[in-house]
Amino acid sequence: MTIEIDRLQKRFGDFVAVEDLSFTVKPGEVLGFLGPNGAGKTTTMRMITGFLHPDRGTVRVFGHDIRKAPLQAKANLSYLPEGAPAYGEMTPLAFLNFIAAVRGLKGMDKRRRLDEVVQRLALEKVLHQPIDTLSKGFKRRVGLAQAILHRPPALILDEPTDGLDPNQKHEVRQLIQELSGHALIIVSTHILEEVSAVCTRALIIARGRILADGTPADLERRSRYHGAVCVKLCGGLPPDLALLPGLAGVEHDPRIPGRCWLIPEAGVDLYPRVRNFIAERRLEVEELTVERGRLDEVFQRLTGFEPLSSRGRPAAAEAQVESIGEQENA
Numbered sequence: 001m002t003i004e005i006d007r008l009q010k011r012f013g014d015f016v017a018v019e020d021l022s023f024t025v026k027p028g029e030v031l032g033f034l035g036p037n038g039a040g041k042t043t044t045m046r047m048i049t050g051f052l053h054p055d056r057g058t059v060r061v062f063g064h065d066i067r068k069a070p071l072q073a074k075a076n077l078s079y080l081p082e083g084a085p086a087y088g089e090m091t092p093l094a095f096l097n098f099i100a101a102v103r104g105l106k107g108m109d110k111r112r113r114l115d116e117v118v119q120r121l122a123l124e125k126v127l128h129q130p131i132d133t134l135s136k137g138f139k140r141r142v143g144l145a146q147a148i149l150h151r152p153p154a155l156i157l158d159e160p161t162d163g164l165d166p167n168q169k170h171e172v173r174q175l176i177q178e179l180s181g182h183a184l185i186i187v188s189t190h191i192l193e194e195v196s197a198v199c200t201r202a203l204i205i206a207r208g209r210i211l212a213d214g215t216p217a218d219l220e221r222r223s224r225y226h227g228a229v230c231v232k233l234c235g236g237l238p239p240d241l242a243l244l245p246g247l248a249g250v251e252h253d254p255r256i257p258g259r260c261w262l263i264p265e266a267g268v269d270l271y272p273r274v275r276n277f278i279a280e281r282r283l284e285v286e287e288l289t290v291e292r293g294r295l296d297e298v299f300q301r302l303t304g305f306e307p308l309s310s311r312g313r314p315a316a317a318e319a320q321v322e323s324i325g326e327q328e329n330a
């Protein structure tokens with residue numbers, strides 16, 4: 001019951017959009033597919049769902065090869081393409097009936113499932129309005145409704161929250177969380193907070209290649225801010241704090257005077273040392289917290305191809321990121 005992607009490659013003319021991509025998605029996983037514009041996310045999703053043929057490599061959906069047994073593979077899949085395209089002149093009701101017929105749903109079962117998705121996505125009040133005239137949020141809900149109508153065990157969602165307002169984004173994320181109880185999900189996004197909010201695993205790609213593969217917490221651990229201590233002291237920072245063993249550097253918050261981050265050397269648990277330092281000198285604390293790490297910094301560093309070691313991160317940490325990707329893809 002997995003989706004196995006093996007050595008997938010796609011070229012457009014001389015341009016390599018996806019290069020030798022391999023990974024497996026297991027039941028219960030919500031895989032966040034992350035990458036900058038043009039990284040190859042949509043191309044990969046289109047190949048997984050059989051809309052685009054790869055030049056090389058295979059996709060197996062629950063054991064069925066998407067090219068050799070497309071009907072069996074697609075029966076287990078649902079795909080929400082980027083922008084959630086639909087037939088604009090149709091009403092949501094007509095569109096969902098059409099999709100139900102395409103998916104082979106009939107009779108009571110069809111009625112029950114239509115009722116269920118209409119209720120779940122709160123489509124009642126727009127059911128008879130042409131899709132073209134709906135707000136972006138409702139259009140997206142219609143797209144999601146068609147995607148989950150036949151209760152697929154695997155869902156492929158291409159930027160499902162793109163262009164939505166914060167409330168609508170929140171609703172879609174909640175729905176993804178609910179659906180993850182019954183389906184394996186691959187969701188592409190540019191939004192890093194979405195990865196922490198809904199994904200059990202994140203895969204960062206750029207230029208068609210996998211750069212990192214791990215849980216959001218794994219990726220956060222690769223941030224130079226992992227374990228950084230954010231501190232603001234009433235009397236300002238004593239100069240000898242800079243001599244604290246295990247401290248790699250001090251970064252001042254440009255927005256809040258007197259607030260700074262104490263960046264640890266790799267592998268050092270800095271927080272107890274800072275706490276002891278403060279206690280010994282009986283300093284008065286305004287703020288003292290520990291950071292989990294910043295996905296945006298890891299993402300920028302990886303996708304910008306800037307070597308990790310050039311940012312003061314030791315080479316060992318760089319090797320660790322790569323080995324995680326290799327393990328997952330082995």
Ligand SMILES: Nc1ncnc2c1ncn2[C@@H]1O[C@H](COP(=O)(O)OP(=O)(O)OP(=O)(O)O)[C@@H](O)[C@H]1O
Nearest residue numbers: 012015017035036037038039040041042043044082
């Ligand atoms: N049919 C096509 N013909 C030529 N080039 C294409 C075609 N489809 C995609 N590409 C190119 O392949 C690269 C990967 O595109 P893709 O849409 O997969 O990226 P993406 O990661 O989904 O980007 P975005 O986040 O902007 O949606 C891009 O440079 C794109 O211009």
